[in-house]
Amino acid sequence: MFDALAERVQSAIEKIARKGRIDKETLEKGLREIKLALLEADVNYKIVSDFIKDVREKALGAEVVKGVNPAQQLVKIVYDELVEALGGEAAKLDLKGKPAVILLIGLQGSGKTTTAAKLGAYLKKQGKKVLLTSADVYRPAAMLQLKKLGDKIGVPVFLMEEEKDAVKIAEKALEKAKSEGYDVLIIDTAGRLHIDEELLDEARRIRERVNPNETLFVIDSMTGQESVNIAKAFNDAVGMTGIILTKMDSDARGGVALSVKGVTGKPIKFAGTGEKIEDFEPFHPDRVASRILGMGDIVSLVEKAQEVIDEKKALSLQEKILSGEFTLEDFREQLRMIRKLGPLHQILSMIPGLGSQKMLKQLQQVIDEKKLKRIEAIIDSMTPEERRNHAIINASRKRRIARGSGTTVKEVDELLRQFAQAKMAMKQMRKMQKKLAKKGGRFPFPFF
Structure with a gap:
């Protein structure tokens, strides 16, 4: 996870640690390396600037704690700032009401359909009765893909393959979920290769009609800053409650994860960590920060x-x-x-x-x-x-x-x-x- 970024940040801190003490010159050299590592990871420039400024102020202003060497203090400061950049506390799903409605939005190719199935399987494990539906009327393969995935995980899928109105499909799926006592309805929507007004308008109309508990933007963690800008555009035009990161197991540089909360104001709620259905987990900023700094993540392992x-x-x-x-x-x-x-x-x-x-x-x-x-x-x-x-x-x-x-x-x-x-x-x-x-x-x- 973010191997290149982790290696650069760890290397910078190791160099400071060798000095035995943190003076201004040593700190600036280390911070310069961390800044370059973050920029190369495609982290938003303003977020990088704020991050380095906060670390500098806290490192220079930190009182020496007895029994803790300066390098350990610096690690703690960098860790705290990474946790903050990644979103602070882990954000939970709002599942109030019956059914709770979760709307997935985003561009084509981000992994929305697979994510819908992964989220369905995750909630099923939590003891929830889940219904999936596809409101993608432009790509017939999306409905077929969701049906196959639903059969694989044992979660029912509501489809209206002949219907060309995405809003109507979402409404009918909600009616079925209510009448048959489902706990959660997950709606997979259409995507495009780029943002256009028609896509945003359709997402807006679905959201207005079904009034979802959660509107989650699915984002490919490999795509960098452009995806963060797209997430902001969706949030401004449609509104969202959180983010789901996909492909976190890949050679993603980390820019999306470290930027998206700061740019959109919305937390990352889940992360896809592999190709299998079970490779899906709640996003914990503290655990990710710990792994970036090479401190392990024993809680996730257990x-x-x-x-x-x-x-x-x-x-x-x-x-x-x-x-x-x-x-x-x-x-x-x-x-x-x-x-x-x-x-x-x-x-x-x-x-x-x-x-x-x-x-x-x-x-x-x-x-x-x-x-x-x-x-x-x-x-x-x-x-x-x-x-x-x-x-x-x-x-x-x-x-x-x-x-x-x-x-x-x-x-x-x-x-x-x-x-x-x-x-x-x-x-x-x-x-x-x-x-x-x-x-x-x-x-x-x-x-x-």
Whole structure:
């Protein structure tokens, strides 16, 4: 997330930290680098100017806190200003009434239709009865796409494919949502490749007729300042209550996220963090700021783990590890749990102490995500008996497993050797646990 920006900001702060103290000259050099990093990330110029001015004033005026070095104080000041630029506190959805109506607006290609489905799936998980509808009468594929996505997530979609009046579709969808007791109605609207009066007028008329709780502007985080200007134009002409950022997992520079609240006055409420339906989460300015500064985001990691990992399976694996009964079958299950959390570099960036760009680059050289997939392929090529008892795997079995997994005998050998070493380490941990138990202590062993 915003890797280039994070690397530049972290580098500037590291240079100041090496000085041991913050004087005016050192601070100005560091702030110049941070300013360039923000401008290169396509952050609005006025927001950059205000950001640097506020950091300078607070850094020079800060009292030295006992036990805290100047660099740590600077990190805290920069962190606070980043949180403010990103919107301050996390903004919640207004879901009052039945149904609560959410209207999605924005340009074509920003990901509105996929976002409608992601938001629907998110609210369904919260226990809401959700209805989706498409008021895009210009692009028939949009209705079909929403229907397919709705079927995939188990959320009903109301369509009027022959109707050419978008306002009428929105009204009929609202009638259905009211009569059938839906908690939330999400309306996906048409987009254009650019702003035009017809598009804005249609969005205005839909908003007037359905009186939505939320009018959310969907914005592609890769598109930079132009998207921020478009968001402002929509807000001025139609009005909106918040922003949804898409493609936050991409090589987005961060300019949209750091500019849009300051320019429009409206908060970012959600962010799309990948292509999968579940890659969608509430936007937390403090967590994003923490990751930009390489401080990790353990809260998001724990929340993600709670969502995708079966707690009973995790506890069962832990018991097997501690009892010494851990098999290659269990190891494969553990790998699958970890991979459910998302791309490995994203997981690592959330762990405090590993979130700096320098550390992440070093770890990525050691931990290869492709290698994890190859390990899983090797285990998949084994028979159930081989997975449960790896000691029976002889030379001929290794050759068969290598052929079946598209790997080499050397790689199969390496996996078996490392697994045997891991089993030995687990036995040692078990002994330590027993010794601690006798003394009334406990060995804290996580499930991964």
